[in-house]
Amino acid sequence: MLDDTLRLDRPRADELVPSRYALRVGEIDVLVISDGVLPLPDATIATNGKPAEVAAWLDDMRQPADKFFWPLNVIVVRSGGRTVLIDAGVGAEFRDFPQTGRLAQRLQAAGIDPASVTDMVITHQHVDHVGGLLADELRSRLRPDLPIHIAAAEVEFWRSPDFSRNAFPKGIPDVLRSAATRFADTYRKQLQLFDDEREVAPGVVIRRTGGHTPGHSVVRLTSGGERLTFLGDAVFHNHFERPDWHNAFDHDPEESVRVRVGLLRELAASRELLVAAHVSFPFGRVAVAGNAFRFIPAYWEY
Numbered sequence: 001m002l003d004d005t006l007r008l009d010r011p012r013a014d015e016l017v018p019s020r021y022a023l024r025v026g027e028i029d030v031l032v033i034s035d036g037v038l039p040l041p042d043a044t045i046a047t048n049g050k051p052a053e054v055a056a057w058l059d060d061m062r063q064p065a066d067k068f069f070w071p072l073n074v075i076v077v078r079s080g081g082r083t084v085l086i087d088a089g090v091g092a093e094f095r096d097f098p099q100t101g102r103l104a105q106r107l108q109a110a111g112i113d114p115a116s117v118t119d120m121v122i123t124h125q126h127v128d129h130v131g132g133l134l135a136d137e138l139r140s141r142l143r144p145d146l147p148i149h150i151a152a153a154e155v156e157f158w159r160s161p162d163f164s165r166n167a168f169p170k171g172i173p174d175v176l177r178s179a180a181t182r183f184a185d186t187y188r189k190q191l192q193l194f195d196d197e198r199e200v201a202p203g204v205v206i207r208r209t210g211g212h213t214p215g216h217s218v219v220r221l222t223s224g225g226e227r228l229t230f231l232g233d234a235v236f237h238n239h240f241e242r243p244d245w246h247n248a249f250d251h252d253p254e255e256s257v258r259v260r261v262g263l264l265r266e267l268a269a270s271r272e273l274l275v276a277a278h279v280s281f282p283f284g285r286v287a288v289a290g291n292a293f294r295f296i297p298a299y300w301e302y
């Protein structure tokens with residue numbers, strides 16, 4: 001057994017760590033899948049943070065001083081006979097980051113045939129959420145008429161995106177524009193636009209929050225008295241302790257803080273499960289801690 005797991009030249013489907021976690025929320029099946037981790041410059045986590053405070057936070061988290069490893073999570077939800085894929089990871093858009101873009105291979109390892117996906121939800125059009133749909137590995141295996149649910153405000157924003165309030169690392173604006181444009185062009189006929197809210201399967205509701213991007217949305221799961229919220233990019237890992245920090249990718253930083261604090265307060269009160277694209281895999285809960293919050297990682301329950 002040990003010999004098998006140590007053979008590193010085996011196909012990726014036999015990865016040492018499965019990078020997926022299954023749970024149930026009432027009658028809804030949920031699978032959290034890691035697309036990998038994105039190493040980005042440390043300044044991206046707090047464009048309004050004092051450098052000494054950001055450095056101290058990274059040190060507290062035992063992260064390197066020059067970059068922060070952003071987890072990148074995707075979820076698959078099954079409810080009422082529908083299979084919903086929520087976000088698509090980064091695909092092959094960042095070839096310099098070999099630790100990401102694993103969604104297609106990890107879906108396969110989990111026994112999920114992309115052709116069985118009945119609905120796709122895109123929380124927003126950033127490259128690390130639509131990139132997986134641009135790579136052949138996944139695109140070629142999805143139903144050609146797969147409905148893709150996305151807020152109308154998001155699609156509208158990316159027709160002529162305003163980056164005037166972002167502090168992006170060099171090269172990022174071009175990558176974002178390119179991925180968002182190719183996504184909209186490739187899938188134009190499949191986009192199912194909504195204004196504020198849409199139920200895509202029983203107990204699976206997408207709700208537009210705005211903030212991070214104008215059409216940014218979260219997904220609320222409710223079944224049998226249980227709840228889980230997929231927060232997309234409303235909350236990054238540092239935001240439990242520093243919800244006031246502006247992420248470089250927040251297109252409206254002040255509105256992002258308002259949305260984030262509102263959601264975290266609500267989830268702290270309800271004590272429900274949360275998954276976020278860039279919060280530690282696989283999921284957890286949040287509690288109020290003084291003027292900020294505290295992330296409570298999930299136990300691996302078997």
Ligand SMILES: [Zn+2]
Nearest residue numbers: 126128233277
């Ligand atoms: Zn993201």
